[in-house]
Amino acid sequence: MCGIWALFGSDECLSVQCLSAMKIAHRGPDAFRFENVNGFINCCFGFHRLAVVDQLYGMQPIRVKKFPYLWLCYNGEIYNFKQLQKQFGFEYQTLVDGEVILHLYNRGGIEQTASMLDGVFAFILLDTANRKVFLARDTYGVRPLFKVLTDDGFLGVCSEAKGLINLKHSTSLCSKVEPFLPGHYEVLDLKPSGKVASVELVKFHSYKDEPLHAACDTVETLPSGSFDLETVKSNIRILFENAVRKRLMAHRRIGCLLSGGLDSSLVAAVLLKLMKEINVSYPLQTFAIGMENSPDLLAARKVAAHIGSEHHEVIFNSEEGIQAIEEVIFSLETYDITTVRASIGMYLVSKYIRKKTDSVVIFSGEGSDELTQGYIYFHKAPSPEEAAEESERLLKELYLFDVLRADRTTAAHGLELRVPFLDHRFTTYYLSLPAELRIPKNGIEKYLLRQSFEDSNLLPKEILWRPKEAFSDGIASVKKSWFSILQDYIDQQVDDLLLEKAAEKYPFNPPKTKESYYYRQIFEKHYPGRSNWLPHYWMPRWVKATDPSARTLKHYKSATQE
Numbered sequence: 033m034c035g036i037w038a039l040f041g042s043d044e045c046l047s048v049q050c051l052s053a054m055k056i057a058h059r060g061p062d063a064f065r066f067e068n069v070n071g072f073i074n075c076c077f078g079f080h081r082l083a084v085v086d087q088l089y090g091m092q093p094i095r096v097k098k099f100p101y102l103w104l105c106y107n108g109e110i111y112n113f114k115q116l117q118k119q120f121g122f123e124y125q126t127l128v129d130g131e132v133i134l135h136l137y138n139r140g141g142i143e144q145t146a147s148m149l150d151g152v153f154a155f156i157l158l159d160t161a162n163r164k165v166f167l168a169r170d171t172y173g174v175r176p177l178f179k180v181l182t183d184d185g186f187l188g189v190c191s192e193a194k195g196l197i198n199l200k201h202s203t204s205l206c207s208k209v210e211p212f213l214p215g216h217y218e219v220l221d222l223k224p225s226g227k228v229a230s231v232e233l234v235k236f237h238s239y240k241d242e243p244l245h246a247a248c249d250t251v252e253t254l255p256s257g258s259f260d261l262e263t264v265k266s267n268i269r270i271l272f273e274n275a276v277r278k279r280l281m282a283h284r285r286i287g288c289l290l291s292g293g294l295d296s297s298l299v300a301a302v303l304l305k306l307m308k309e310i311n312v313s314y315p316l317q318t319f320a321i322g323m324e325n326s327p328d329l330l331a332a333r334k335v336a337a338h339i340g341s342e343h344h345e346v347i348f349n350s351e352e353g354i355q356a357i358e359e360v361i362f363s364l365e366t367y368d369i370t371t372v373r374a375s376i377g378m379y380l381v382s383k384y385i386r387k388k389t390d391s392v393v394i395f396s397g398e399g400s401d402e403l404t405q406g407y408i409y410f411h412k413a414p415s416p417e418e419a420a421e422e423s424e425r426l427l428k429e430l431y432l433f434d435v436l437r438a439d440r441t442t443a444a445h446g447l448e449l450r451v452p453f454l455d456h457r458f459t460t461y462y463l464s465l466p467a468e469l470r471i472p473k474n475g476i477e478k479y480l481l482r483q484s485f486e487d488s489n490l491l492p493k494e495i496l497w498r499p500k501e502a503f504s505d506g507i508a509s510v511k512k513s514w515f516s517i518l519q520d521y522i523d524q525q526v527d528d529l530l531l532e533k534a535a536e537k538y539p540f541n542p543p544k545t546k547e548s549y550y551y552r553q554i555f556e557k558h559y560p561g562r563s564n565w566l567p568h569y570w571m572p573r574w575v576k577a578t579d580p581s582a583r584t585l586k587h588y589k590s591a592t593q594e
Contacts, residue, residue: 099138
């Protein structure tokens with residue numbers, strides 16, 4: 033996990049512009065480099081490093097003797113770099129996994145490069161010999177990337193939008209900062225002036241398609257075409273374990289977020305099992321956060337005791353949570369209601385991990401709810417086919433919501449997040465299963481995933497079958513949820529009259545509640561006029577919901593009242 037930043041064709045002095053690169057310093061607390069491009073005085077790279085692999089030669093932009101005309105700045109982890117080296121006979125100059133991008137590009141061009149990478153990544157690749165700039169981002173957008181391109185060819189690229197919004201340019205302030213689409217690469221021509229022109233934007237991978245890199249995966253070819261339940265369950269276990277195993281690649285200490293829900297508990301249990309198998313020399317640290325006696329804390333305690341992790345509990349009160357709202361919204365670059373709510377706990381636990389422990393590489397359960405239909409409202413889906421379509425929509429928008437939250441809250445404290453549920457092979461296989469296999473059953477969401485691990489003894493039965501609890505709700509007590517605490521506080525901060533006129537002040541995504549108005553005010557203070565970064569609020573479907581919390585849905589209420 034690092035912070036990448038680059039400019040091409042800047043009219044302003046680069047020493048002034050590079051102040052913007054410092055806005056993402058939190059992403060790489062170990063080292064910083066600012067480097068001009070030879071022969072292009074108005075082009076440069078900025079890089080903030082979190083050293084996770086190759087402590088000695090891992091600085092960027094990466095350049096190797098074999099390809100002196102290539103410059104690479106990337107953020108991510110490429111899990112199959114050794115398999116690709118073996119398959120194609122690449123001769124690496126460093127131990128950095130991202131070096132494989134240079135070799136793949138030299139061998140087969142940008143299309144093959146992006147398609148063959150098994151991992152999470154956002155990169156900027158400059159080819160001065162052919163005068164090209166390439167941008168690319170992984171399938172689900174696990175690693176963030178933003179860009180701004182002016183009409184006269186000035187390009188700015190950064191891991192977070194905050195590194196671009198204050199750039200200066202002769203024609204205007206850089207207004208159209210936008211997220212780079214996941215699963216895409218862009219080709220741009222580099223002119224002698226240092227300016228660029230976009231040539232094409234290409235979607236290189238759709239999450240339903242078997243990825244090109246599957247051919248050189250470590251997992252043997254699975255029985256295909258058979259949807260016999262036992263075979264399916266076995267394949268799910270094999271692919272999930274493989275997803276966790278490949279993510280063990282690190283020279284820094286590994287830890288795991290543990291809410292006590294199904295997803296993070298499965299990740300923690302499989303992670304600990306695999307760490308023991310390869311004789312990792314330290315115990316796995318797991319981290320739970322909540323208010324005193326919250327459901328998440330109690331459930332996480334059970335899981336930690338069962339798997340034998342070194343467990344840490346972070347207890348916070350409502351005042352600490354409320355005080356963190358503004359810095360959380362600044363980190364997130366969004367005003368989405370459920371994202372802000374859920375981010376506060378994750379932000380505070382990440383702060384604790386950074387200050388009190390030496391764990392840096394942090395595993396988490398993001399992506400499972402979208403992939404395995406874990407949200408409570410999936411019980412209301414009109415048909416298995418519509419549920420499958422909704423699952424795909426949620427996966428497509430992950431980069432705007434849960435993946436955004438998970439990246440920004442951890443990166444704000446210099447931690448690197450790993451999300452095995454979003455592994456390419458695992459997600460492709462799960463989405464290939466018949467729609468009726470994936471829906472909730474017997475009133476229980478994620479039934480197939482739970483069933484797949486039922487006989488593994490990885491988790492206590494009551495955890496394996498624990499109903500869905502939204503992270504932003506599970507960290508508080510059953511009697512009073514976190515969203516109620518927030519709303520009670522905000523009710524005193526926002527006047528009724530302000531809310532009445534909200535649609536006039538904020539015509540795009542107008543706030544409908546005092547809580548959303550409060551978040552929007554803070555967002556506009558830091559990012560005025562950028563409300564289009566969020567195309568719409570996250571809300572459940574097929575129910576008449578006015579709030580995104582699961583605790584407001586009838587299914588949740590009936591389940592907790594029984």
